[in-house]
Amino acid sequence: MSTETTKVLPTEQQQVLIELLKLRFEKNKKRHENLDWNSIEKKLQEQPEKLWSLNEMENTGGEPDVVGFDDNTSEYLFVDCSPETPKGRRSICYDLEGLNSRKEHKPAHNAIDMATAMGIHLLTEEQYRNLQQLGDxxxxxSSWIVTPTAIRKLGGALFADFRYNTVFVYHNGAGSYYAVRGFRGLLRV
Known part of the structure; x- marks a missing residue:
């Protein structure tokens, strides 16, 4: 991941990413019916730091796409739409406290700090369930999701997946990690 001083992509890389996002947008119209790409592209060009975050999502296997528009904030919502949790964000604990609680076999990173470094947020349970309305x-x-403070204070963390045509939300210790568990991110533009 890049440092704070390099959170703007070179112009040529911005254009390549915008074209990729446009193609994905056009290919998956069900995810964003009634939204106009030209309006989205204009907002992206006005906020190059958001393109940097989207590039981080793309580089870690997230396949970000627009899944909605927030009328209250006038922001487009980009979410990782890769079929499975992004490959470049797997085998991680929930947060730094969970990571530090491990005595041995520590993973390389944790979901909360990775998301923060990328300029994105973990999905809430509601956002995760909404995403599942757009596909399987x-x-x-499985993907770590935002965990309520009361659960986190007791050492737990939440994750979700989709099995048997149903969204399941589970708990685990925040220090646990598995090869098939990562996180999906949300970026507001």
Whole structure:
């Protein structure tokens, strides 16, 4: 991941990413009916730091796409739409406290700090359930989701997946990690 001082992509790389996002947008119209690409592209060009975050999502296997528009904030919502949890964000604990609680076999990173470094947020349970209305995601993997403070204070963390045509939300210790568990991110533009 890049440092704070390099959170703007070179112009040529911005254009390549915008073209990729446009193709994905056009290929998956069901995810964003009634939204106009030209309006989205204009907002992206006005906020190059958001393109940097989208590039981080793309580089870690997230396949970000627009899944909605927030009328209250006038922001487009980009979410990782890869069929399975992004490959470049797997085998991680929930947060730094969970990571530090491990005595041995520590993973390389944690979901909360990775998301923060990328400029994105983990999905809430509601956002995760909404994503599942647009397709079948995490049928073989699982994704950490935002955990309520009361659960986190007791050492737990939540994750979700999609099995048997149903979204399941589970708990685990925040320090746990598995090869098939990562996280999906949300970026507001």
């Amino acid at each position: 995601f995490d049928t073989k993997t």
